[in-house]
Amino acid sequence: MSKNQFLWLFLMIVILITTVLLKQSQSIKSLNGMNTSQLSHVLLQNKLTVVIINSPFKLVYSTYSAGFNDDLARNFAKYLGVELDIIHTESLQDVIIKPDIIIGLPQDPIENWLIGPPIYTQHLQLVALHNTNIQLETSRQLYQSELAISETLQQSDVFDSVLKQNDESGYLLTSLSKEDDLYTFSDIQAYESGNPFYPLIGLISGKEDFAIVDSVSAAIFRRIHPELKIITNIAENEAFAWHFAAPGGEDSLLKAFESFHQEPQTLDILDKLAEKYFTPIAPFDKVDTYRFIRSVKHKLPEFKPFFVEHAKEFDWRLIAAIAYQESHWDPLAKSPTGVRGMMMLTRDTASYLGIDDRLDTEKSILGGVQYLRFLLERIPETVEADERIWFALAAYNMGIGHLWDARDLTLLRGGNPDSWHDVKKNLPLLRDEAIYPTLKYGFARGDEALVYVENIRRYYTSLLGLEAMSDMNIQIENISSLEPNVKTQTNG
Template structure:
């Protein structure tokens, strides 16, 4: 019997995942039935659509830390189609190698992705005015760092077939006797190239510089080597005979300043920003400002500044720094135009010469203790207590002022600690007390119930965007936006999303499971769909309960919908819409689970692969791979979840680990809890229904 249950666990734990983006709950988005069309713009106008082509899950290979997110390309393309008075429709290819063929077969109309212009591609495609220009750089082992091409010794460059990298590598091999070429399959990604060099499977490769910014790890074994191509153009592509469409694209790119390259260091005010069409935003990778969750870029500060930019038809380029001091230094050096990172207005910062916008948030500093701790009536009751804070924050200034006024409490300085990390330390008993701004304390309370606000400081403090003093025109535009939108509909919806809405689906009922009783109202649906992928339907049902409590109309704070909480963008990429329809939601979720499971190495134990798939369903595949890499660095087994990768996942909420991870910060406790609870519930289902189910297997 134990052996049978173990097999069921292994079978069940090999299929899970699903999530991604927009329409309102219950909104029907017509499933797009593709067709073959090779005509130019008049033919497209007759049909009413322009089909935009990208690789399936064309998401960043890491958290964008310096550059314009890839989603901006896609948004700009949709706006172009709407500018023509037509409807955009997305078509997805399995890999880059299929893009050209699909366009010329008439299955799509414009390629929209990080697509390089090459001589080979120009034989079968027509390219637009460039929207970006990047360098191609060698990726080499750390031992070869800083060496020029002529001194790196005999080296083989491994590059995907049909890629721009192959064209560059071929030229290098002809010019340098020490360089040879290995052609890989066309679907090998930039991330796989970097990983191959890092683990020694590849001697060297070539990757675009804008991709390397996200892919290279601070202490990783793969590093950026010599420049292989100083200027590689990125552009949109159409069929060679689509001259009218191409002409409209080029006019739009020029008039709307779609070009995304901008000098990395330049002190600019509003006129220069408008001319370039790009707003460079300095921010921090944390749960209040900017982070990635299930492939989506999120954050209260990011959403607000992005809305400001959208209203002025600007694109947002993010510049990520970890500490207030490094953000101020970056602004002073001209790396960015504005700091949007929940920055508190203080007299000290104003005396240092920084100019703040109007406040877009008013917060009170609060003392945070364990749930059940006695609230403080006055600040004098702090006597004998210890407050843990990061000395770089405004909280530290508040506490030092209180001490100088006679307060008899201790300040514990915790370098590089985030507010979340300190609150977690209080909840676990590592620290006595900490401080947090009221909106951050409120956000933590949407995830947990083991902390309490013990005291609130008055008066309220202001949170604002930061500019250099000479940027008067930019400040005027920021202030105008804040005055117009503060506490308006968009602001309130965004604020509630991050700081008020619970981040977990509320429990409806216990759903006790007994032999002979259905687990959920959707058992038959889940049975049939799970069979298509060889999955144990009880595992999927356990995951469904975790996601939605069997409520098909459930929606998460991030926008996921339906029984399996699939993001609408993910649903569309698998051909599903109206995800609150139980059948659509389940089918889309299972398709995504299968896709995610295949992204993990085939060598993994079946049960372990399922644990990783579950974690990826919850937090995103990239964060799980970050945790696996971190586990290996810590001497743990990257191929085992419990006791190994799950422990590394917990560390990725800490700044010192998040800043080295490709995908940055993640609230690691969420996927850890998610996997454990689904597994335990699944085992309960197996125990209750095992004998009955075994007769069906």
């Protein structure tokens, strides 16, 4: 190496190191002028410690989704340029170290802690089972009913605003009671753990008649127990926010988060997280969910060993969800277009993958996994790791060429071709008569590909929840006889 080449290489290394250091400190410099006592502690420790109490998303945790607040905390830590330590717990008393942020506390003032801006809003909902004989319209019937809530709700200010003990030694639901319509419960069972699912478990086990839970927990739980019926909202648009350590009222960490929260890219992050975590739990199709849960009980046990064996680097529950969307776990399934088998492979795809019998369950699953892997390897590395699978699934359904068209169209329309949140909006345009003639790969049923992916995400969420319930030794009772009549289906 010549002297000039060495000097040039040395200069490039210096520039690279300087760029990295400047980038890491950029967010810190933007906080100039703040009282940085608590913030300085975080920066000096090079670690942001976050405690998350009873996250409802933990019930459906997966490789592709850790939780709404987990992901947002990671982005905040990245903004500060520090490492992140997340601790999940059912009780703050179990946490030995003092955290910088607590997520999941009631939205009430606490000494030496400050509440941040709303992350999202949720409702408090009164729920019951669909087969309950008690009608909300006949309020006097509720007097003999028991209500399940979490201890966290009982200890919050919201509790006093929606429920109060009345002269008849019952509990009055004040937010619904008007004049002579008194919604009164004979007793309230407050579950010691703040876990939002415990009141719902008490409800489905028959211990209580009604429960009050937040709308996020209710939506997740209905993916695994469609018998849950949302009666009404009793408190709407309740803010969900974080608590920030503020010793003596010192607010530097909160100010740092407010600065992060107001960044344009943070708004994009929140939109992506809303799509990522709320899309798989809403909207809710009661009949379809009943049928899926019934198939889980009666069909899945036969095929589960094949999914587990051949999933390899994939979550077997994801492969099972794909197979259900493809064939409803029917190894002899056949479509008018000629695709066949559990994973509905085309003849050409099966031949390319070396699958000689598409109706052989194990071979079909093996072929489906191989094809998914083939597609996933072609998704650009610029797509975030936890989103690449949804791009691959869209390609599994409509062909990878049409996925390239959707990405190009997204970019042309001002979106991010590496964001599933943006690309999914443009999938239906692949069949638009004014657009598809201009595309490289032409017409495609992109709207069907979108439904395909979203259905798989919902089935996958249900399987995750069912597995988690099984780990808690809670079995969903046989619901095959409870499937509702489609003609009388309601949105509740």
